[in-house]
Amino acid sequence: MEYISSYISPIGKMILSGDGEVLTGLSFQGDKHFLQPSEQKEVNLPIFEQTKHWLDCYFRGEKLDFTLPIRLEDTPFRLMVWEILREIPYGETVTYKYIADRIAKQKGIKVMSAQAVGGAVGHNPISIIVPCHRVIGSDGSLTGYAAGIARKIELLRLEGIDTSEMSFPRSSNTL
Numbered sequence: 001m002e003y004i005s006s007y008i009s010p011i012g013k014m015i016l017s018g019d020g021e022v023l024t025g026l027s028f029q030g031d032k033h034f035l036q037p038s039e040q041k042e043v044n045l046p047i048f049e050q051t052k053h054w055l056d057c058y059f060r061g062e063k064l065d066f067t068l069p070i071r072l073e074d075t076p077f078r079l080m081v082w083e084i085l086r087e088i089p090y091g092e093t094v095t096y097k098y099i100a101d102r103i104a105k106q107k108g109i110k111v112m113s114a115q116a117v118g119g120a121v122g123h124n125p126i127s128i129i130v131p132c133h134r135v136i137g138s139d140g141s142l143t144g145y146a147a148g149i150a151r152k153i154e155l156l157r158l159e160g161i162d163t164s165e166m167s168f169p170r171s172s173n174t175l
Contacts, residue, residue, distance in 0.1 A: 001019075001020075001040075001041060002017050002018070002019065002024070002040050003017065003018055003019070003020055003040065003041055003042070003043045003045055003048075004016060004017050004018075004040050004041070004042050004043075005042060005043065005044065005045070005048040005052075006029075006042075007051070007052050007055055009028075009055060009059055010059050010154075011028075011150075011151050011154045011155075012028045012029065012030075012147070012151065013028070013029040014026060014027065014028055014029065014055070014127075015027055015028075015029055016048050016051055016052075017040070018045060018047045018048065019071070020045060020047075021047065021069065022047060022069040022070055022071045023047055023048075023051055023068055023069065023070045023071070023126060023129070024070070024071050024072075024073075024125065024126075025125045025126060026051065026125075026126045026127050026128065026129060027125070027126075027127050027146070027147065028127065028147035028148075028151060030147070031127070031146045031147045047068070047069065050068055051068055051129075054066070054068055054129070055128070058128065058158075059158070061158060063090075064090070068129060070126055070129065070130070072125065072126065072130070074123070074125075077103075077116070077120060078120040078123060080103055080106065081099060081103065081117055081120035081121060082120070082124055082130050084099050084102055084103070085099075085121065085124065085130050085131055085132055085134070085135070086130055086131075088131050088134045088135075090131075090159055091159040091160045091161060092134065092161075093134045093135065093136050093156070093161060094134065094135055094136075095114075095135065095136055095137065095138045096114040096115075096117045096118050096121065096135055096136075096137065096138070097114045097138045099114075099117045099121070099135065100112040100113060100114040100116070100117045103117070114138070118143075118144055121135050121144065122144055122145075122146050123146075124146075127146075127147060128155065132145070132146075133145055133151075133152045133155040133156060134156070134159075136166065137167075139167065140165065140166045140167055141166065141167045142156075142163065142166050142167065
């Protein structure tokens with residue numbers, strides 16, 4: 001059984017999911033990759049209360065000095081990408097190419113596709129906590145965010161990142 005709860009953030013409603021012990025999902029309602037569990041029950045669990053407290057602190061711009069118990073399950077490749085995402089410091093960005101180069105080095109291969117990395121980043125099930133919003137294009141473009149570019153921009157600005165020099169896709173959506 002997968003349990004869910006909701007959280008109203010300053011940039012939209014979020015859905016939390018968990019197994020009763022750990023957080024297994026966090027995404028904005030309407031996120032293009034969000035899959036609502038087929039068997040779910042809305043409850044108030046300690047992991048959801050911890051996550052909501054973490055999110056409250058994050059959206060107030062406070063320094064977070066605690067981590068949450070999460071569980072990520074998927075292919076080995078996606079898990080590698082998501083582990084690198086977890087290492088990106090608050091207020092900093094990396095490129096898809098940077099992640100691809102790290103994975104290529106870890107695997108002992110010459111090259112890894114930045115597009116494949118982008119696909120894995122885009123399917124991250126635990127938004128913000130696994131900070132996929134901190135990944136940008138090599139040219140400084142704000143490409144890709146399953147919850148929409150407008151939210152990505154807001155999250156980066158919240159973390160003190162100047163997005164004024166970053167390029168925007170032609171069809172960037174609004175909140």
